[in-house]
Amino acid sequence: MPLLVVRGAKLIGRAGLGDIVDAVKMIVSLVPPGRVTTYGSIARLLAVSPRLVGRALALNDTPIVVPCHRVVRSDGSLGGYSGPGGPEFKRRLLELEGVRFLNNGRVAPEHIVDVARLL
DNA sequence: CATCGAACCAACC
DNA sequence: GGTTGGTTCGATG
Numbered sequence: 001m002p003l004l005v006v007r008g009a010k011l012i013g014r015a016g017l018g019d020i021v022d023a024v025k026m027i028v029s030l031v032p033p034g035r036v037t038t039y040g041s042i043a044r045l046l047a048v049s050p051r052l053v054g055r056a057l058a059l060n061d062t063p064i065v066v067p068c069h070r071v072v073r074s075d076g077s078l079g080g081y082s083g084p085g086g087p088e089f090k091r092r093l094l095e096l097e098g099v100r101f102l103n104n105g106r107v108a109p110e111h112i113v114d115v116a117r118l119l
Numbered sequence: 120c121a122t123c124g125a126a127c128c129a130a131c132c
Numbered sequence: 133g134g135t136t137g138g139t140t141c142g143a144t145g
Contacts, residue, residue: 017129039139049128050139058138073139080138087138104121 020048020056028057030118031070034098036107037115038074045115058082069093076106 023046031037043050057068063083069090073079081090095101100108 040141043139049126051127051137052129052139054138055129056138068138071138074141078138082138090138 017052017056017059020046020052021060024053024056025060025062025066025068027115028066028068028071030115031067031113033067033070034111035113036070036072036094036099036111037113039071039079040074041113041115042071054080070097072107072112076102076109076112078105078107 024042027042027045028037039050039053043053046053053071057071058080060066060068060082063069063081068083069081071079078087078091081087083089085092091101094107099111102108
């Protein structure tokens with residue numbers, strides 16, 4: 001199966017989003033504990049819209065084995081979490097991994113990395 | 120710095 | 133065809 005789907009290209013059946021899910025899983029698993037990345041960062045790498053990355057993560061079947069909690073919004077605010085426990089659990093996981101949160105509820109900027117830097 | 124609104128793109132109704 | 137998301141970015145206070 002293709003790793004990437006060019007934006008706008010039509011493939012057989014549910015290939016489009018399915019492939020993005022796989023690619024996103026792969027990329028997210030590169031983010032080390034104590035670090036987070038953003039939807040937009042992944043989206044640029046895959047040449048898709050950030051919203052699509054969100055959707056891909058939302059329908060991700062393995063929320064625990066894939067560290068999908070290490071993806072936040074570009075301004076450092078949590079974003080959502082469709083896994084068990086919701087966003088509250090997401091935040092707890094991150095704190096557990098050593099991610100520091102500011103008073104305004106955002107991730108401290110020093111933890112945020114662009115996935116392109118991890119390649 | 121915080122909030123607001125428009126743009127985004129595939130799915131779903 | 134309109135709404136809806138695990139968003140983003142520029143404009144505005």
